[in-house]
Amino acid sequence: MSAMKATTLRTDALCKNWGGFRANSDISLSFAPGARHALIGPNGAGKTTFINLLTGSLAPSSGKVYFGDEDITALPQHQRVKRGMTRxxxxxxxxxxxxxxxxxxxxxxxxxxxxxxxxxxxxxxxxxxxxxxxxxxxxxxxxxxxxxxxxxxxxxxxxxxxxxxxxxxPKVLLLDEPAAGIPSAESAELFEVIARLPRDVTIVFIEHDMGLVFRFAERITVLVGGKVLTEGTPAEISADPRVKEVYLGEAEHG
Structure with a gap:
């Protein structure tokens, strides 16, 4: 099976600029069918901008968004929902x-x-x-x-x-900080429900609670300054000294 056929959603060199500020810079990511994929990074890393580009609520300055084999970069939000992408x-x-x-x-x-x-x-x-x-x-x-x-x-x-x-x-479910504002006991319960969702749903989520991320994500992408710093399994991300330096240390200390 080709990499293309094994991809539900992918981006190719996706960028979003506001004047001289580049919120997302050359982001190329792919999400496999049934993925449980977390996006993490410091505040201002460009995570929500990236989700907005995926859903069509923002238009990219350059780059492409593909849903399966289809280029959906120019599709409006409601057409993306009809194809199976839901926020x-x-x-x-x-x-x-x-x-x-x-x-x-x-x-x-x-x-x-x-x-x-x-x-x-x-x-x-x-x-x-x-x-x-x-x-x-x-x-x-x-x-x-x-x-x-x-x-x-x-x-x-x-x-x-x-x-x-x-x-x-949906084929793809996008969750932007689903546990935000929820007490920790309730947020764990919420993620237990998310974890039980059918495997025919690909889940991409932003979350600041690292305990939840490392418990429920199977792959993690780290964004810093609008760019991808690294991507890997929870074990790889937790052991990466660059991630510890720019983000995990900050998260651990509030």
């Missing part, structure tokens, strides 16, 4: 007043092109409700199905974000 939703603005079940059902309807079937209420979408309940059960959110999203603890709200993302049936 966690901002549920606090989208679905805060709906129940968890309603939110997931509506996302499934969107995926199926049923959002314009005005004569049906959510309660009448029987197949979609069944799919949504199965998805919530897999994330241990079934007991919260009838709870209004805004009333859930923050950790569970982040789980609902993941449920909404999974409802789009």
């Amino acid at each position: 966690t939703f901002q549920i606090n603005t989208l679905f805060a007043g709906l129940t968890v079940l309603e939110s997931v059902v509506l996302t499934i309807c969107e995926r199926k092109g049923l959002q314009y079937v005005w004569y049906k209420t959510v309660a009448q979408q029987h197949d979609e409700i069944e799919e949504a309940l199965a998805l919530l059960a897999s994330l241990k959110l079934d007991r919260d199905a009838d709870t209004v999203t805004r009333s859930l603890p923050y950790g569970k709200q982040r789980l609902v974000e993941i449920a909404l993302a999974l409802a789009t049936r």
